[in-house]
Amino acid sequence: MSVRSLQSYAPAPVRAEINVTSLIDVLLALVLILMVTAPLAMHRIPLPLGANAGGAEPKILGLSVKTTGELYLDGSAVSRAQLSAALAGAAASASPPVLEIRPEATTRYDEVAAVLALAKRSGLPAIRIEGTRAATAD
Template identity: 35%
Template sequence: MAFSSNSSGGGPMADINVTPLVDVMLVLLIIFMITAPLMSHKVKVELPQATLDSKPEILVPPVTVAVKSNGEIFWNDEKVNKDLLEARLAVMAQEVPQRQLDIRADNSTRYQIIADVVRSARVAGIRKVGFVSTPER
């Protein structure tokens, strides 16, 4: 408790106790002193600058493989089975320039089915595999 030293009576003292404020500020100072060196990057990398003025023209259209939630596979909207898909992927891998493979799948499609399609594309030698999704709103 703070006691008044003046003789005007026993009224409360109007001074602010700054000790808790100083304690909090010292703790914050120590935290920032420890974390500030961790925020800086140790390795300096000069990133390349983008020089693309316009979108590049797509010379060959991509192939779209759609996978439904029940496991049905469609090659450009034509239903195919696993063997026919692998055969078409092998033919596509031999094309020059190689087209991109776009994979579309339902929201409820199991990941294993999609992974099998991607694995088949990689085994066949497809270098460009993309995933098609709806944009966020």
């Protein structure tokens, strides 16, 4: 009998190894859950809760933006310079009004964006936009 024949019958040494496949699956699932939930926890939107502290409703200042680019502040036509002065004066008052912008359905976006930028520069604390839909032809 040779040494080689005795080696083939010898039991192979037992190696204890941890199966990491299931561990990796669990870790990948946890990473996926964290990736989905982390952005949700970071972005918080402050919402006003309850009524106003003063109890009185704020005055609403209506601004209509026509398709032609004309501006109407509470029903009277104004230029951009007049609008800027009126909004700055309203923002400086003791109880500033809420600006409600009402563009027509077919008003170009850049017209509305220019009015929004002007309103933001005026310093009004609250600005609302009332959206309308264009009529569809059936």
